[in-house]
Amino acid sequence: MVVKVYGPEYASSKRVIVTLIEKEIEFEVVDVDAFKGENKSLDYLKLQPFGLLPAIQDGDYTLFESRAIIRYYAEKYKSRGTELFGKCYLLFPFHQQWLEVEAHNFNPPLNTLVIHTIFSSKLGITPDQKVIQENEVKLGKVLDIYEERLSTNKYLAGDFFSLADLSHLQLGHYLLNGAGKEYMIRDRKHVSAWWDVISNRPSWKKVLQLFPYLN
């Protein structure tokens, strides 16, 4: 079965695609340009009623919400490709925990930062320096906690790469490419080393090669 991924150029879609590559699952892409409002077309809304990217089709399944999709494939094809919930059952709750930390602590300030530093003109908004600064401070505090965590663990959930790490790639990438905030990664020794390890995975390099926007 070939998985169809809608809107491959967008950040959350890349979270899905890097997972499919890690799990060695074949996929094809369907362009949906949110900047042109194609995500609000009636056809797309039939797939994703909230008009958000991505959505996927896999046989009879239509699914949306990128972290739901990656959890699904990590569970469904547990022993195929990379074991993205890890080899040790005892660590399972920590994968869950750090994946939620990414969603609720790392993602929100970084998403705002990226909108105001990279996508403001495309979105027709005026970059707000106060918003940028506030979110930089918020994200810095989150990364300080990551620094502490990664001083005793190679990866967020423990000693091996998992969904919890992978989920940071697509927005984290913009910190070093486009947002001009490289220092936030590089000034933190353990975060920096972790970033180099996860962003050098062949799966992520492949994503950037296929969808090179701001690469």
Add this chain to the structure above:
Amino acid sequence: MVVKVYGPEYASSKRVIVTLIEKEIEFEVVDVDAFKGENKSLDYLKLQPFGLLPAIQDGDYTLFESRAIIRYYAEKYKSRGTELFGKCYLLFPFHQQWLEVEAHNFNPPLNTLVIHTIFSSKLGITPDQKVIQENEVKLGKVLDIYEERLSTNKYLAGDFFSLADLSHLQLGHYLLNGAGKEYMIRDRKHVSAWWDVISNRPSWKKVLQLFPYLN
């Protein structure tokens, strides 16, 4: 093993406690009062470095992020108490999907609404009518999609109660208790019927009885 839940009076903690009751897992609670800043004490930060509620301790595990905790117990004790990822494996991705929808579409506008209508004085902020109105509109659009979904499915992920439904209880409760926005549930026939079914579960009634704030 008795699970220790920190900060039981808070919304996200109730998400955990209702899950523990559904799964028939014994628990005890430790009061942490965020309004008094106890969540920023050094002792609590050792458990939850971001200073957020809840955190739990279960034997050697210390865990945080409520949706990570509920996923963990739903998986670990699959066949004990209520099967919260359901009896049908084919529906597994939809539980994941609607649990993410709750986290990323339902929760953010409702959380802002609740802060500005119920907790503003405790938090020392002035209720902002514009913010209330904007988030009411946002939440209304989300509930319109729920209405459509629930017109063909008894529960969000399909024909039985799951984590995806359960996760709405603790903030949804405030819409009808304290926020004065009962109409948002009651004016939508299928959402209203769904709400009555999930909020009448003995587990949720027990939570409200144990932690009656704004009940």
